[in-house]
Structure formats: structure tokens, C-alpha cells
Amino acid sequence: MTASPSHTIVxxxxxxxxxxxxxxxxxxxxxxxxxxxxxxVIEQSGxxxxxxxxxxxxxxxxxxxxxxxxxxxxxxxxxxxxxxxxPSGAFPCSTHAFGVAEAIEMARALHExxxxxIVYGIEGETFADAQGLSPAVxxxxxxxxxxxxxxxxxASNFPS
Amino acid sequence: MKSRTIKxxxxxxVEGEGGLLIKMKGQQVSxxxxxxxxxxxxxxxxxxxxxxxxxxxITARICGIxxxxxxxxxxxxxxxxxxxxxxxxxxxxxxxxxCGEWIESHALHVYLLHAPDFLGYEDAIRMARDHPTEVxxxxxxKKAGNAIVNLLGGxxxxxxNVRVGGFYKIPARTEFLSLAEELKxxxxxxxxxxxxVATIPIPDFERDYEFVxxxxxxxxxxxxxxxxxxxxxxxxxxxxxxxxxxxxxxxSNALHSALKERGAYFVGPLARYSLNFDRLSAAxxxxxxxxxxxxxxxxxxxxxxxxxxxTLYACDEALRIIEQFEMPDKPYVEAEPRVSIGxxxxxxxxxxxxxxxxxxxxxxxxxxxxxxxxxxxLKTIETDLLHLMPANMEMQKDRLQWRCEAxxxxxxxxxxxxxxxxxxxxxxx
Numbered sequence: 245m246t247a248s249p250s251h252t253i254v255x256x257x258x259x260x261x262x263x264x265x266x267x268x269x270x271x272x273x274x275x276x277x278x279x280x281x282x283x284x285v286i287e288q289s290g291x292x293x294x295x296x297x298x299x300x301x302x303x304x305x306x307x308x309x310x311x312x313x314x315x316x317x318x319x320x321x322x323x324x325x326x327x328x329x330x331p332s333g334a335f336p337c338s339t340h341a342f343g344v345a346e347a348i349e350m351a352r353a354l355h356e357x358x359x360x361x362i363v364y365g366i367e368g369e370t371f372a373d374a375q376g377l378s379p380a381v382x383x384x385x386x387x388x389x390x391x392x393x394x395x396x397x398x399a400s401n402f403p404s
Numbered sequence: 405m406k407s408r409t410i411k412x413x414x415x416x417x418v419e420g421e422g423g424l425l426i427k428m429k430g431q432q433v434s435x436x437x438x439x440x441x442x443x444x445x446x447x448x449x450x451x452x453x454x455x456x457x458x459x460x461x462i463t464a465r466i467c468g469i470x471x472x473x474x475x476x477x478x479x480x481x482x483x484x485x486x487x488x489x490x491x492x493x494x495x496x497x498x499x500x501x502x503c504g505e506w507i508e509s510h511a512l513h514v515y516l517l518h519a520p521d522f523l524g525y526e527d528a529i530r531m532a533r534d535h536p537t538e539v540x541x542x543x544x545x546k547k548a549g550n551a552i553v554n555l556l557g558g559x560x561x562x563x564x565n566v567r568v569g570g571f572y573k574i575p576a577r578t579e580f581l582s583l584a585e586e587l588k589x590x591x592x593x594x595x596x597x598x599x600x601v602a603t604i605p606i607p608d609f610e611r612d613y614e615f616v617x618x619x620x621x622x623x624x625x626x627x628x629x630x631x632x633x634x635x636x637x638x639x640x641x642x643x644x645x646x647x648x649x650x651x652x653x654x655x656s657n658a659l660h661s662a663l664k665e666r667g668a669y670f671v672g673p674l675a676r677y678s679l680n681f682d683r684l685s686a687a688x689x690x691x692x693x694x695x696x697x698x699x700x701x702x703x704x705x706x707x708x709x710x711x712x713x714x715t716l717y718a719c720d721e722a723l724r725i726i727e728q729f730e731m732p733d734k735p736y737v738e739a740e741p742r743v744s745i746g747x748x749x750x751x752x753x754x755x756x757x758x759x760x761x762x763x764x765x766x767x768x769x770x771x772x773x774x775x776x777x778x779x780x781x782l783k784t785i786e787t788d789l790l791h792l793m794p795a796n797m798e799m800q801k802d803r804l805q806w807r808c809e810a811x812x813x814x815x816x817x818x819x820x821x822x823x824x825x826x827x828x829x830x831x832x833x
Contacts, residue, residue, distance in 0.1 A: 289561065291468075293512075293543055293550075342516065346529060353532035354540060 251282040252399070253302045254392060257290040257309040257344055264317070264368030264381045268308040271364075274389040279396055292342035296351055304360040304399075306392055309344050310381075311365030318380030320388055321365035326357060362395075364388050407434075410793075410805050424812060425655075426789055431797060436789045438782055438812065440656040451772040456482050456741065456763055460566050463759070463774065467818055468561050469512070472505040472553065473752030475566040476627055477759040477774075482568050484642075485746025485763055486739040493732040494570040495627070496725050497556060500580075501566070502626040502750070503722035504552025507590065508560075509753035510673075510711040510718075511549060513816045514597060515542025518708050521810035522604045538600060541593050545715070548590035551583055552722060570736030580726045587723050594716035595691060601709050602695035607807065610702040611791060613784065614666060615675035618751055624683040624717055625676060627750045632679055634700075635666060642747040644758050650775060661780040668783035671755030672815060673710040674701050688717040704788060704814040711816075741767025752777050754816050778817045785815055 256272025258265045269287050276285045288298060290309065299305045311321055313331070323330055329352075330345045342350075344363070351357040366388060369378040377385060410426040427435040447466055451459060459478040464471035476498060483490065490498075515538065516528040525531035532539040550560045555575055557563025565572050616637065618629035631647075632638045639647060650659040663669050681689065681699040692713045701710055741763065748759045755777030762770040788811050796804055 291561065293546055294560070296543065297547065342512075349529045350532055350539070353529050354536050 251284065251302070252304040252306065252396060253299060254279065254283060254285045254396075255288050255295070255298060255305065255307045256285070257288050257295075257307060259289065261373065261375055263370040263372050263374050264366075264377055265310045265371050266375070266377060267310040267366040267368060267381050267385055270377060270382075270385045271308045271366075271389050271392070274385065275392060278389070278393045280400055283396055290343050292344070292347035292350065295344065295347040296356065299351075299358050299361070300356060302358050305358040306362045306364070306395070307344065308364045308366065308388060308392075310368040310371070312368055312371070313365070315367045316380075317367050317369035317378060318384040319367040320384050320391075321367070323363045323365070325361040325363045326359060330363060364392070408801070410801075410808055412805065412809060422817070424789075424808065426793060426808060428793060428797070431794050433790050433793045436786045436793075437655040438786050438789075440658040440782075448772045448774055451761075451769045454769050456486070456739070456761065456767045456769060457568055459761065459769065459772070460568065461564065464562050464566075466774070466776070469509055469818060470505060470752045470754065470757075471562050472501055472557065472566075473750055473757045474759075474774075475563065476502060476750040477748040477752075477757045478761070479566065479568050479748070480627060480750060481746040481748030481759040481761050482763070483739065483746065484748065485744035485761060486568075486742060486767075487744075488569055488737050488739045490570065490737060491732055493730045494736070496728070496730070497571065497574065497732075499623075499626050500552060500722055500725040501556045501563075503718040503725070504549045504556070506718040506753050507549025507594075507715055507722070508546045508553065509549070509816075510715045511542050511546035511597075513753075514601065514708055514711050514715070515539060515545075517816070518711075518810075518813055519601070519604065521806070521813060522606060522705075522708070541596065545590055545593050545597070548586050548593075548719075551586060555579055555583060567736055569739050570732065570734075572735060574732060574735045577729050577731065580729050584723060584726050587719055587726070591716065591719040591723065594712065594719050597712045598691045598695050598709065598716060601712050604708070606703070606705045606708070607810075608703065609705055609788075609792060609795075609811075611704075611788065613670040613674075613702060614663065614668070615678050616663075616669045616671050616780075617676040617679045617756055618749060619679055620683065622683070624680050624685075624721070625751050629749075631749060631756070633663075633669065634679060637663070641749040641758070644747060644749065644775075645760070645773070648758075648775070648780075650779065656782065658779045658782060660782045661775055662783055668787050669780065670704075670784045671777050671780045672707070673714055673753075673755075674704060674707055675755065676751060677701055677710045677713065684713070684717055685720050687720060688713050691716055704811070707814045707816075739767075741765060754778060754818055755780060776818070778815070781815045781817065785812055785817070788814070 256268040258268040260266035260269045325348050366384045407429040412424045423439040425437045460475040463474035463478045520531045554560045558565035614635045616633045618625035619632040620629035650661050678700040745762045758775040760773040
């Protein structure tokens with residue numbers, strides 16, 4: 245068993261070989277060098293049981309995944325998952341039937357949800373078998389990375 | 405005359421895209437179609453012209469739940485073609501890797517996919533609100549299986565450490581020993597699972613199936629054995645295509661497999677169990693009997709109990725292999741290309757998985773054939789529904805639909821594998 249993480253975890257979810265599905269992974273890689281040492285940045289496929297393990301015991305989690313809601317590609321969605329369920333059907337890019345939205349609801353049912361769980365969804369354009377992000381998603385990735393870095397900096401300046 | 409149709413557009417809690425359509429006229433079922441619209445995947449064609457050594461990694465990509473099965477069947481087939489003999493220590497580690505895949509796949513199916521059917525929940529998340537202890541146990545059990553695949557396979561999904569002839573790298577003994585503690589917990593959890601599923605209300609339903617599985621002289625089958633059935637089939641793996649044929653059906657992107665002489669047959673946990681009860685460990689036999697099973701199980705709804713028994717067996721077997729671990733002299737045996745043909749059958753969590761490869765003098769794949777367990781079960785699933793409907797006509801439509809979906813999930817179908825499949829519809833005209 246891994247020790248309980250005591251600080252913020254940033255989880256980038258996706259598959260970099262499926263076009264814009266790599267958006268979450270790209271955000272994680274941008275953040276890796278920008279966040280303080282006590283913030284863990286990890287990459288995940290979106291498989292639900294692994295997510296439950298990844299955030300177990302963490303007080304604060306920021307998760308980034310690609311999303312397909314019909315909005316304009318590159319649109320940034322932000323959900324407070326510690327309060328409400330994610331909109332159903334918006335995260336279809338997760339592997340198998342047990343993905344990000346299911347993992348969050350399973351954790352809620354088991355009272356294992358991190359006290360703070362923010363989910364960023366980046367609206368993707370293409371999820372074809374290819375590497376590389378479409379330009380609008382690329383811009384959104386940079387923007388989300390900036391927002392998360394800003395959030396973390398603000399939080400560390402005002403320790404709770 | 406009253407007629408009704410059950411229609412499920414998208415079957416839930418199965419892997420891949422499929423649907424179900426059942427039409428009734430009075431007490432007669434006029435049509436049962438398990439529709440598989442997951443697109444075809446053309447893996448057999450991708451393999452042509454690739455080097456034999458690439459087959460385990462390419463075929464592992466067919467399935468995120470049972471990649472080990474694809475790696476094992478491809479390795480065995482190619483090793484037969486190239487005359488490679490696998491030393492005992494590598495053989496033992498392959499069984500260990502397979503134990504990991506059975507534990508993770510069975511735990512997922514028993515707790516998250518199938519138990520909600522019997523306990524009346526739409527999904528495992530709603531079930532978790534009322535049964536948190538059980539769901540947590542299932543998740544941890546799955547993780548214990550993942551840990552084996554992670555260590556020996558190099559990663560949990562689509563492992564990368566398997567090669568023709570053995571493994572790229574074999575972890576140190578101490579790393580295997582580090583798995584033992586959690587596996588001892590998993591063994592107790594598997595026993596607890598059997599006790600729990602034995603208390604779940606399971607529908608009565610039996611048919612006289614032809615069960616088909618591997619059978620080995622002294623082991624519960626994973627990697628090796630003859631292909632046998634309870635109706636007299638007893639053949640070496642290389643004769644598989646003389647006795648089994650695949651056919652195309654219009655409503656399915658998955659081929660339907662049948663015994664040339666007798667038609668539909670049944671692969672998977674019930675078949676393995678019923679043909680190999682005597683090969684289970686004493687502890688697994690005892691636990692099965694305590695849960696009310698005989699030495700043969702013909703009720704596919706009891707598959708949830710049989711999977712739990714197999715999970716216990718896999719935990720015991722994994723612990724045995726770890727305790728007796730012996731580091732092979734080399735992690736793999738070299739294979740030299742030659743013009744050849746090889747056949748491999750291993751027991752995926754869902755049932756027997758057949759591979760055949762023909763190689764040229766450079767070791768390039770000339771042609772390949774892959775028959776996944778789900779396509780072997782499709783005819784049997786449709787026939788189950790044909791028998792299930794008339795017996796349950798008094799049920800409310802939504803309950804009947806639920807029962808039919810559960811009957812499909814009895815087989816833990818992997819539609820992604822077979823398409824080369826679930827949404828359900830019961831229509832009342």
C-alpha cells in the first residue's frame with residue numbers, strides 16, 4: 245500500500261495517442277516543473293479503480309480530462325466535484341465503463357471522496373488515433389495549466 | 405395473441421458496444437438477436453507481414469481486461485510453430501501472471517458488473533451506498549490481481565514484459581515475496597466473496613450445455629491442455645479448426661462460433677469448473693460445496709459463484725508459485741524463424757482463446773486466426789434467452805428485461821474482443 249498523500253494532487257487523465265484525449269496529460273506535463281515540491285502531479289489513463297487509489301487520502305485534488313459536450317473545441321469547463329456529480333455523458337473518453345465520472349460517484353458512495361475535488365474539462369475536437377492536440381485545445385491546455393498553477397500558488401501563500 | 409418485444413439499445417456493464425432484441429408472439433419467442441455493432445477491428449489482417457515477435461504486443465491491444473490471455477495464446481502458438489520448449493520456472497511465472505488477470509477480471513465482474521443484477525441495483529455505484537463493505541472488498545481484490553500483472557507484466561493494462569520464449573525481464577524474488585502479504589488478504593477476501601455470493605438470490609435456470617475447456621493432466625487449466633467437452637470431444641489444440649467453425653450472421657459484427665457437429669457450445673468459468681472440478685485445490689472444492697455447488701454447474705446465473713471459486717483458486721495458486729519461486733537461468737528462450745504453423749489455446753477469464761499463426765522463413769506472419777471466448781458463447785447466449793423468455797412471461801416488462809440483461813452478463817461478454825458487443829430491447833406489439 246502506498247502512504248496517504250498529504251498534499252494537493254494534480255491528475256492529468258487521458259490517452260496521448262488519441263488526439264485531443266491527450267489534453268489532461270499535456271496539462272500535467274506543463275505543470276510538472278511549475279508546482280511546489282509538495283504538490284504531486286500524476287498521469288492516469290482514466291481507469292476508475294486506479295483513480296480511486298491515486299486520490300485516496302488526499303485533501304485536495306485537481307483533475308484534468310478531455311471532454312465531449314458539444315461545446316466549441318477548446319472550451320474550458322470547471323466543476324466542483326466535491327459538491328455535485330459531473331454532468332452525465334460528458335466524459336466519454338475514459339477507458340471502459342468505469343471512468344472518471346463513475347470513479348467520482350463511487351468514491352462519494354464509499355465516503356472516500358477528497359474534501360476538495362476540482363475537475364477541469366477541456367472540450368476536444370478530435371479523438372482519432374493520432375498524436376498531437378488541435379490548436380484550440382493546445383491553447384486551452386496552456387490556459388488550464390496557468391489557472392491551476394495560479395490556484396496552487398494562492399493556496400500556498402495563504403496556508404489553511 | 406399477445407406479443408411482446410424486449411429491446412435494449414445499449415447493454416450496460418459489459419465491455420464494448422452491443423444491444424439485444426427479443427421478439428415474442430404469445431409464449432413463443434420469434435426472434436432473439438444479440439446485436440454486436442462494435443466496429444470490426446481487423447486484428448488478424450494487421451498481423452500479416454509483422455514479425456512473429458510482435459504478435460504478443462499487438463494482440464494484447466485487443467482487450468484492456470484480458471491482455472494477458474492474448475499474450476499467452478499468441479506466445480504458445482508461435483512457440484509451437486518454432487519448436488521452442490519453455491522451462492518450468494518460466495512456465496510457472498506465466499501461470500502466476502494469468503492468476504493476476506483472473507483475479508482482477510473476476511473481481512471486477514463479480515462485484516461491479518454482476519452483483520448489482522441480483523441485488524436489484526442499476527449499477528455498482530448505487531449498490532455501494534448500501535453495500536460499501538462488499539464493494540470496497542471487491543475493489544481491493546481487483547487491485548491485488550492488478551499488482552501481479554503490474555509486477556510481472558510491467559504495467560497493469562496492456563502489459564509489456566511478455567515475449568515469445570518467456571519474459572523480457574524477471575523481477576527479483578524479493579519483489580514477488582512483497583506480493584504475498586496482500587495475496588493472503590486476497591485469499592481470505594475470496595473466501596468471504598464465496599460466502600457472500602452464496603447468500604445472493606440467484607434465479608433457477610439450467611440447460612444441458614456442451615461445455616468446452618482445456619483440460620490438463622494435473623492442473624486447473626490456464627495455459628495448456630487438450631480441448632475437451634462433456635459430450636465426448638477430446639482433441640489436441642492443433643485440431644481445433646477441424647471441429648469448430650466461425651460463421652457470419654447479419655445482425656452481428658462478431659462472428660458466431662459453433663461445433664461443426666453439434667452447434668452451440670459454452671466456454672468460460674462454468675465450463676472450466678464442470679470439466680475440471682477434480683483439478684481444483686481442496687480448499688476451492690470445499691468452498692464450492694459450502695456455497696451449494698455440485699461438481700458440475702449448469703446454471704449460468706451461478707457463474708457469479710463459480711467466478712468467486714476460481715478467484716480463490718487463483719489466489720492460492722499465485723501464493724504457491726511465489727513460495728516456490730525459482731529464478732530461471734535466462735528470462736526467455738531464443739526462437740529461430742522457420743517456415744511453420746503453430747496453434748495455441750489458453751483459458752482467458754471469459755473462456756478459451758484460440759490463436760493460429762503461419763510463419764514464413766523470415767519469421768513474418770503469413771496469416772493469423774484468433775477466436776475469442778465471447779464469439780464462442782454468442783450462440784449459447786442467444787439460446788439461453790430463447791429458453792428464458794417463455795419461462796418468465798408472467799414478469800413485468802421491466803423485470804423481464806432486467807432478467808434478460810443479467811442472462812447476457814452471465815457470460816461476462818467482452819464485445820470489444822468479439823468484434824471483431826450491449827444495448828437491450830423488449831418490444832410489445
